[in-house]
Amino acid sequence: MFSYLKRHRLVSFVVLALIGANVYGSGGKEAAKPPAAGGLYTVPILYNGALATVKKSGETVIGKVIKEKFGIEFEFISMTSDAQERMNMMLAAGDYPEILRIEGLDIISKYIKAGAALPLDDFVANSRYFKDRFKEQIPLWKLTGNGKLYNWDWLEPQQFEVGLDINDVGVRTDVLEQQGWPNLLSEDDYVAFLKKGLADNPVTNGQKTIGMVVPFAESWGMSLTNVMIEKGGDYIDTGDNLSTCWNQAEGRFEDVFLNRYTQENIRFFNRLYREGLLDKECFTDFGTQVSEKLNSGRALSVFYTLWLAGGANSELIKSGNPGMQYINMPIRTNAQAKENTKRQIRVEITRPFDSYIITKNAKDPKRLFELLDWASSEEGQVLLQSGVEGIHYTVKDGKRVPTEAFVTGMASDPEYAEKNGFNIFSFLGAAKTFAADGQAYNLLLDANFRDKITLTERQMEAYKKLGWKNSLEYWLKTGVSAPVGLIARVVIDQDNELSMLNQKVTQFRYQAAATLITAASEAEYKKLLAGILEDYKKLNAQRVIDEYNRVYNELKAGLKN
Amino acid sequence: MANVGSAVKSRNGVFRQMANQKYLIMLALPAFVLTLVFSYIPLAGWFIAFSDYQLGFSFFSGEWTGLKQFRLFFGETSDAFNIIRNTFAMNIMSLVGGLGIAFVFSLLIKEVASGKAKRLIQIITFFPYFMSWVILYSVIYSLFSTSSGAINVFLVDIGILKEGLNILGDKKYSWTLIVLVNIWNTLGYNSVIFLASISNVPADLYEAASIDGAGRLQKAISITIPYMVPTLLVLFIMNSGWILNSGLDQYFVFTNPTNRPTMEVFDMYIYRYGIKLMNYSYATAVGIIKAIVSIVILYGVNMLSRRLSSRSII
Numbered sequence: 001m002f003s004y005l006k007r008h009r010l011v012s013f014v015v016l017a018l019i020g021a022n023v024y025g026s027g028g029k030e031a032a033k034p035p036a037a038g039g040l041y042t043v044p045i046l047y048n049g050a051l052a053t054v055k056k057s058g059e060t061v062i063g064k065v066i067k068e069k070f071g072i073e074f075e076f077i078s079m080t081s082d083a084q085e086r087m088n089m090m091l092a093a094g095d096y097p098e099i100l101r102i103e104g105l106d107i108i109s110k111y112i113k114a115g116a117a118l119p120l121d122d123f124v125a126n127s128r129y130f131k132d133r134f135k136e137q138i139p140l141w142k143l144t145g146n147g148k149l150y151n152w153d154w155l156e157p158q159q160f161e162v163g164l165d166i167n168d169v170g171v172r173t174d175v176l177e178q179q180g181w182p183n184l185l186s187e188d189d190y191v192a193f194l195k196k197g198l199a200d201n202p203v204t205n206g207q208k209t210i211g212m213v214v215p216f217a218e219s220w221g222m223s224l225t226n227v228m229i230e231k232g233g234d235y236i237d238t239g240d241n242l243s244t245c246w247n248q249a250e251g252r253f254e255d256v257f258l259n260r261y262t263q264e265n266i267r268f269f270n271r272l273y274r275e276g277l278l279d280k281e282c283f284t285d286f287g288t289q290v291s292e293k294l295n296s297g298r299a300l301s302v303f304y305t306l307w308l309a310g311g312a313n314s315e316l317i318k319s320g321n322p323g324m325q326y327i328n329m330p331i332r333t334n335a336q337a338k339e340n341t342k343r344q345i346r347v348e349i350t351r352p353f354d355s356y357i358i359t360k361n362a363k364d365p366k367r368l369f370e371l372l373d374w375a376s377s378e379e380g381q382v383l384l385q386s387g388v389e390g391i392h393y394t395v396k397d398g399k400r401v402p403t404e405a406f407v408t409g410m411a412s413d414p415e416y417a418e419k420n421g422f423n424i425f426s427f428l429g430a431a432k433t434f435a436a437d438g439q440a441y442n443l444l445l446d447a448n449f450r451d452k453i454t455l456t457e458r459q460m461e462a463y464k465k466l467g468w469k470n471s472l473e474y475w476l477k478t479g480v481s482a483p484v485g486l487i488a489r490v491v492i493d494q495d496n497e498l499s500m501l502n503q504k505v506t507q508f509r510y511q512a513a514a515t516l517i518t519a520a521s522e523a524e525y526k527k528l529l530a531g532i533l534e535d536y537k538k539l540n541a542q543r544v545i546d547e548y549n550r551v552y553n554e555l556k557a558g559l560k561n
Numbered sequence: 562m563a564n565v566g567s568a569v570k571s572r573n574g575v576f577r578q579m580a581n582q583k584y585l586i587m588l589a590l591p592a593f594v595l596t597l598v599f600s601y602i603p604l605a606g607w608f609i610a611f612s613d614y615q616l617g618f619s620f621f622s623g624e625w626t627g628l629k630q631f632r633l634f635f636g637e638t639s640d641a642f643n644i645i646r647n648t649f650a651m652n653i654m655s656l657v658g659g660l661g662i663a664f665v666f667s668l669l670i671k672e673v674a675s676g677k678a679k680r681l682i683q684i685i686t687f688f689p690y691f692m693s694w695v696i697l698y699s700v701i702y703s704l705f706s707t708s709s710g711a712i713n714v715f716l717v718d719i720g721i722l723k724e725g726l727n728i729l730g731d732k733k734y735s736w737t738l739i740v741l742v743n744i745w746n747t748l749g750y751n752s753v754i755f756l757a758s759i760s761n762v763p764a765d766l767y768e769a770a771s772i773d774g775a776g777r778l779q780k781a782i783s784i785t786i787p788y789m790v791p792t793l794l795v796l797f798i799m800n801s802g803w804i805l806n807s808g809l810d811q812y813f814v815f816t817n818p819t820n821r822p823t824m825e826v827f828d829m830y831i832y833r834y835g836i837k838l839m840n841y842s843y844a845t846a847v848g849i850i851k852a853i854v855s856i857v858i859l860y861g862v863n864m865l866s867r868r869l870s871s872r873s874i875i
Contacts, residue, residue: 085836091616106839114617145870208708217817219837276724283730283819495613500633501836504640514818518731541644 040071041367044097045427047076048083048131052426053415061388062421070371076424082219091116098362099427101154102239105352105491108151110145117150117357123369124149129377130369133157133431136485138349143555145276152372153351158432160347162483163445164472168231169212170294170302170309170326173462175201177323181465182328186337187268190301194277197300203389205300205321209349211277213299214269215290215308217306222510224304225517226256228265235261236482238490239353243505246487248344253490253548255541257509264333269517271526313456314414325458330474342480350487356427375428378436385441392420393443401453403441404452410444410453473555477545486559490552498547505541512536563816610845623842630846640830642846648826651736652804655743660796662744663751664789670752671759687749698814701742705729728741729815731845735823739815749798758792794872802859805851827851 013522042056057063057074067073077097079086079396087107090096091114102108111117124131124138130152131138137156142149175197184193194211201209215221232236236246239255245256256262272278279285279299287308293299294312296319302309309326310551316324358365374380386393386400393400409416417423431441440446444453451470463471492499498559512532519525579586605620610630612623635641666686673679689697704712705728713725728734762784770780807826816824825833827847835844860875867873 082837084839088616088836088839094617110616110839113615116617210708222818280725280727281709283700283817284706367838500843502703503834503840507833510818511821514821518819 020434022100038500040067040073041075041364042075043099044077045074045099046079046086046097046101046426047424048079048101050078050080051076051418051424054418057421057424058164060419060421060424061391062383062425064372065388066384066425070139070367070374072367072371077445081135087111096359096361098359098365099368100357100359101427102355102357103353104365104512105144105489106494108352108355109491109493111357111359112145112150116366117145118146118360118362119148119150120152120358120369121149123366123373127369127373127376128376131374133429137350139559140485140489143486143551143558144352144384151355151357152429154354154356155348155351155430155432157349159434160345160479161166161447161476162432162434162440163353163450164345164475164479166328166330166345166475167304167306167330167474169229169304171252171307171329172197172300172324173327173383173458174323175300176327176376176462177465181462183466185332187264187271187331187334190331191271191275191277194272194300195275198277198530201300202439202446204324205296207296207298210279210293210299211299212272212303213279213285213290213293214282214287214303215287216283217289219284221286222513225266225269225277225510226259226262227304228262228268228331228333228336229256229259230501231343232261232336233339233343235259235346236346236484239346239348239351239484239488240491241506241542243502243509245485248482253487253545253552255545257505257512257536257541261333263337264335266513266516267525268333270519270560274520274522278517283518294326297321303327313459322456322458325456325462327459327462329472330478343475343478343537344482345479346474347481347483347489352488354426364508372428375425380428381431382435384428385422385430386443387420387422400437400439400443402449406443407449407453411456464522487552488556489555490548492544492547492551496547498544501539501541502544505539505544508536508539517549585828595628606847607845609842610849612842614842614845616839616841626842630843631850633843633872634847634850642826643822644830646805647736647823648805649737651743651826652807654736655747655863656797656800656804657748658740659744659751660793663748664755664793666748667752667755667759667789668785670756671785672777683749685749686752689746689748690750694808694810694814697742697746702729720765729819730819730822732820735815737821739811739824740809754796755789755792758789761786790870791872792869794866795874798859798862798866798874801862802855804858805855 007017007249053061054074057076058067063073083101083103087100087102088110090100090357091107091110093118096116101110102111108117109313114477132179134152134156136143137153138149141151141153144151157378169190171193175193176182176184178200179193179196182189182193190212198209198211203209214224214225220241226245227237229245231237234247234249235254236248237256238244238246243256244253245259245262246252247254269278273280279293283291285293287305290299290302290305291308291311291335294302294309295315297316304309305329306326308330313325341351362368375384382400387406391403393402395401409420432445433441435441443449447470450472451463455463455471459471463473468474492502515532516528517526519528563672597641600829608620609623611625612621613626614620634699634753642665670682673682677833692700702710704710705726707713707725707730710725713722716722717725728738766784767780770784805827809828809832812824812826812829813832815827831844831847831851834840834847863873863875
């Protein structure tokens with residue numbers, strides 16, 4: 001054999017190179033040196049998107065306070081690629097920053113299993129504020145780490161009355177005005193509204209008007225075909241965009257595709273499609289294309305993705321079309337509108353899609369956790385969410401009142417929040433609850449100031465004409481708090497063979513929805529649906545649902561113990 | 562003793578030959594290293610198709626699962642059938658159409674008298690080959706999007722269509738769209754190669770044909786085309802090995818929820834399950850299947866060509 005290897009040197013070299021290059025699977029960094037005691041500790045933070053004016057947190061008003069108090073500054077590194085792909089690549093390469101935002105329980109688990117995430121139990125045991133602030137969350141967070149704490153979530157804890165985050169349908173206000181300010185709710189309301197709207201406004205700014213736009217081409221886009229389950233009275237979306245939904249009444253997971261509200265949701269889109277009301281380009285449109293259509297006012301409405309309409313309103317004002325601005329209006333299926341049961345509105349006790357970890361690459365995790373602990377205090381939350389007294393708010397009769405500069409800045413300067421340090425410290429947590437003074441920490445979520453600061457004049461006028469007291473009145477009246485804690489922690493482990501089936505079932509659902517929505521007639525829809533349900537049965541998705549329920553019951557029993 | 566002596570002599574001969582050809586070897590070395598590093602060394606990663614690979618751990622630390630991932634691909638759903646059908650259909654049609662049209666196109670360019678016009682045509686047709694698929698998709702989107710695409714708007718305005726065709730979204734147009742786009746993209750490149758083979762035709766053959774009274778068409782059939790056929794065969798054999806390689810970037814931009822059943826190819830499937838859904842072992846198994854089938858096709862076509870025309874590249 002030795003002489004064979006000697007003769008075939010090239011083959012031997014290639015084989016040895018193959019083995020040698022891959023024996024050591026994933027790279028690892030040398031242990032980072034801690035910053036000098038008392039010295040400035042600069043921490044790189046991966047920031048989703050791009051910050052226009054700020055490179056380091058110390059350049060902002062809030063960041064300066066943190067820097068002076070703790071000697072810690074954060075350096076923001078913009079990332080625009082897909083977050084999940086990026087997290088996986090970083091873990092595979094062993095190249096991750098000191099604090100990392102993680103989306104999804106499966107990825108949190110991977111980081112924990114790979115030893116990339118630092119356990120925080122020792123820090124929490126000695127913390128002053130963190131363990132009290134998150135006393136309800138910590139037992140749930142520990143479920144992912146087999147009894148140890150590794151992560152914390154942004155926008156926790158939450159209270160129902162503080163800043164409901166509702167995404168229904170963004171509707172053009174000038175068309176509402178043309179039709180006498182109808183209070184849209186059911187599918188029939190929207191179909192009639194959009195039909196008349198298109199007939200009255202066939203062209204907008206020289207281009208053909210579109211009824212409803214939806215960014216189905218986004219990676220999460222097709223999951224919008226089941227969001228109507230949350231507009232009824234019994235179900236909550238689990239938030240993982242996979243194959244289950246939660247039956248709040250019966251306390252169990254169910255198949256989201258077979259759910260009647262999902263079927264009604266898909267049928268609604270098909271109805272819009274057949275009536276020529278749904279944008280034919282919706283399956284090729286990403287958020288960018290939908291934004292363009294909203295910015296120009298071409299779209300009479302946008303489904304769910306209200307955050308795109310926010311930017312559009314600024315553009316419409318700039319382009320001299322303030323009357324076309326969009327407002328958020330409720331929607332329910334016909335059956336839901338008829339049943340009129342209280343709507344289950346998610347109040348998230350945990351948010352696994354918005355978690356943070358301190359990684360093993362952290363140079364001084366103790367100092368980082370000290371900052372995180374302080375950020376969990378009353379003082380920390382008021383600073384991070386309301387800003388600095390005297391600059392962003394004043395205190396009158398024990399209540400925080402936003403200053404004129406704050407109100408004007410937030411309303412008119414798109415860079416004001418960033419320059420002052422608002423919304424850039426998500427890794428330090430942001431409680432969506434009332435502060436000790438009885439007001440929301442974030443004054444933008446305070447009922448007394450919310451609409452005045454966040455809505456334009458046109459939007460406020462529109463809600464007034466609709467007979468609403470404020471922009472959230474409908475949901476506050478018709479909604480009921482649906483806490484989502486343990487159910488958001490249920491996940492099928494990737495080692496489990498049902499995990500693959502879960503993915504296939506989800507992909508099947510997305511494909512089926514696309515096929516059904518584009519059915520040309522009612523007869524074709526029924527025929528396609530029959531075939532799809534037959535194929536779906538063969539997948540035996542119930543095994544996945546049963547597994548979710550088994551894991552849920554197991555976790556619930558574990559929590560009780 | 563004689564064997565040792567001859568072995569020493571042949572080894573010295575090899576080194577001497579290498580020394581004589583050192584500049585040629587240095588010229589080939591970067592390509593060799595590149596191929597080794599990016600094409601051969603990563604093959605060790607195929608191991609994860611047979612194990613339960615976990616992110617953050619070594620490739621070889623996962624539990625051995627054997628052929629489980631391969632069985633999943635062929636067994637659980639109709640994914641295998643759709644993926645293989647789409648890949649073969651679009652790539653074979655693109656290959657045949659692309660080479661065929663480039664073949665005819667180069668014959669026509671040869672007949673263009675003006676050298677300047679010839680060069681201009683070649684530049685224009687070659688241009689799409691250098692554009693990224695993202696730009697190409699943007700161009701196609703601006704032409705064919707249902708409500709605002711220039712061509713759809715024009716056809717609706719002149720009354721040919723009632724409403725725009727959903728060419729980018731409707732799955733019945735997927736194959737036609739991809740094949741036409743690929744032909745457009747590779748027309749310039751393929752025709753340059755054919756024109757190079759045409760330029761090798763001895764001019765006296767055409768003179769002799771003219772003396773014999775042959776017209777343009779007869780010259781093309783009797784002289785030009787026979788000279789181009791070997792080039793056509795080589796291109797066909799070489800490209801047949803790439804039948805299953807569709808190119809991720811092209812399909813990444815063209816695939817969407819409505820056309821996925823007819824548009825999704827091996828590369829997109831591997832990307833979806835491997836990168837987006839983090840099923841690395843499964844995606845690697847599918848990649849191995851793709852590679853093995855590609856090699857089989859390459860050898861098969863090569864053998865067929867040798868049998869039919871006594872020409873082959875392997």
